[in-house]
């Protein structure tokens with residue numbers, strides 16, 4: 732099967748934060764950010780696989796910094812690793828300074844999507860070859876994160892998660 736690169740799935744979504752999307756502190760509501768992340772990751776997974784894709788799990792989201800109303804928010808999502816039918820997608824969230832235009836990274840998320848056929852049955856996806864240092868780092872950690880997600884979901888026995896267990900050996 733064809734091998735693709737992460738940049739082929741790069742998806743960039745830029746949008747404003749409007750007053751109806753904020754919490755009591757006038758910062759972007761967490762659920763709204765999750766929805767934007769899910770959308771960006773879904774497009775990246777679809778670009779990689781050219782298939783129908785569904786969210787299988789949200790593996791990690793860090794709400795490191797709040798995003799004030801009026802901010803211009805940019806999400807950048809890319810497939811970091813492809814397995815058989817599943818793909819890990821990393822999404823980085825940035826806001827930009829109104830005057831200087833300088834971007835600051837505020838949050839990030841890691842999602843798993845699965846490619847499926849018209850009946851919802853998982854189908855194989857192209858493999859991926861990372862190019863940049865960051866893409867290689869994310870590719871290397873993806874198998875451990877997949878194992879952790881499966882263990883938490885009760886779909887893998889902890890004892891079978893060899894790469895994950897290796898992290899705790901010294």
Ligand SMILES: CC(C)(COP(=O)(O)OP(=O)(O)OC[C@H]1O[C@@H](n2cnc3c(N)ncnc32)[C@H](O)[C@@H]1OP(=O)(O)O)[C@@H](O)C(=O)NCCC(=O)NCCS
Nearest residue numbers: 785786787788814815816817843845851853877880881884
């Ligand atoms: C995601 C879904 C297709 C997986 O179906 P399944 O019957 O568990 O299929 P499998 O066991 O063959 O798993 C398919 C792949 O998903 C991966 N997977 C399943 N659950 C996972 C989880 N919690 N974390 C990480 N990967 C997961 C499996 O490891 C497998 O990966 P691989 O093919 O790359 O090795 C199915 O659970 C589904 O359709 N869920 C609903 C999706 C949806 O509606 N999302 C929107 C949420 S509202």
